[in-house]
Amino acid sequence: xxxxxxxxxxxxxxxxxxGPRIKPRKFWRVDCRIxxxxxxxxxxxxxxxxxDTGLIIVAPPPGKRGFHDFPExxxxxxxxxxxxxxxxxEIYTHYWLISLAAKNLFKSLAxxxxxxxKCETRLPNGEQGPxxxxxxxxxxxxxxxxxxxxxxxxxxGDVKFYRFTRGFDIRLRQEIVENHKIFRLRYAEFFIIxxxxxxxxxKGIKGIGFFPLKK
Numbered sequence: 700x701x702x703x704x705x706x707x708x709x710x711x712x713x714x715x716x717x718g719p720r721i722k723p724r725k726f727w728r729v730d731c732r733i734x735x736x737x738x739x740x741x742x743x744x745x746x747x748x749x750x751d752t753g754l755i756i757v758a759p760p761p762g763k764r765g766f767h768d769f770p771e772x773x774x775x776x777x778x779x780x781x782x783x784x785x786x787x788x789e790i791y792t793h794y795w796l797i798s799l800a801a802k803n804l805f806k807s808l809a810x811x812x813x814x815x816x817k818c819e820t821r822l823p824n825g826e827q828g829p830x831x832x833x834x835x836x837x838x839x840x841x842x843x844x845x846x847x848x849x850x851x852x853x854x855x856g857d858v859k860f861y862r863f864t865r866g867f868d869i870r871l872r873q874e875i876v877e878n879h880k881i882f883r884l885r886y887a888e889f890f891i892i893x894x895x896x897x898x899x900x901x902k903g904i905k906g907i908g909f910f911p912l913k914k
Contacts, residue, residue: 726871727898727909729881729891731790737782738789740796743774743821758793764837764883765814773818777828786906791833799830801904808900809880812838836891838882844870852886861887869912 742748748757748769760767775796777785787801796818797805805813814835820828843861845852847870851862861884871892876882881893898909 725895726876726892726912727894728912729893729897730908730910731788731795731906732908733790734783738785739777739779739782740785740789741776741778741781742791743776744771747771748773756792759835764835764839764888766816766833766835769816773816773833775818775820775828775831776823777820777831778823780823785829785831787904788906793835795834797832797834799832801907802832802834804900804904805834808897812836812879812881836881836883838879839885839888840875840879840882841885842871842875842882842892843884843886844872859886861890863887863890863914865914867914871912 742757745757748767748771749755750770752760752767757773759765785796785798787798789796802815814837816833818831818833820831822828843850849866849868851864851867853860853862876892876894879894880897881891884890884892892912893909901907901909
């Protein structure tokens with residue numbers, strides 16, 4: 700039987716204590732939960748918002764994220780006759796329409812990842828409605844590990860884009876996503892991904908959904 704020497708016991712006593720194991724970050728697809736019922740709002744000044752942009756809908760500038768320099772604030776009519784009540788997050792064209800509570804939460808979780816545009820809200824009687832904002836997720840990352848992921852990749856001319864066929868499985872390049880809590884995928888900008896900390900922080904926000912990156 701081998702016995703420790705005094706020097707070995709002293710050295711072992713000074714070894715740093717083993718810390719808790721750090722769990723790897725888990726990522727989720729973020730989306731607005733879709734209802735079958737129409738949502739009760741309408742943008743009254745869409746034509747003014749797209750004037751001189753060359754676009755036919757309200758959308759980010761070509762090749763960028765964020766907002767055009769709108770000539771006026773988006774005017775939102777909130778009316779239960781148009782559909783169900785608004786939640787904290789709704790879809791409007793290429794953007795989210797979000798409540799003040801959601802905006803404040805997003806800023807606290809990942810301020811640099813978002814752009815916001817304040818809306819003017821109206822009720823059917825002409826009174827001002829609750830505060831809502833258009834919101835865009837800004838980071839666009841080439842983050843997919845294409846060799847280990849299972850998804851469709853198409854190239855048409857100089858354009859590459861992803862197709863998410865049944866049973867897709869997305870694996871991320873950790874060196875690309877390590878400093879980001881929420882981002883879009885290059886080659887599929889509609890596909891928004893967040894990490895665990897963002898998902899947990901959104902507890903209580905109505906209308907947002909989180910889904911595994913494997914289907």
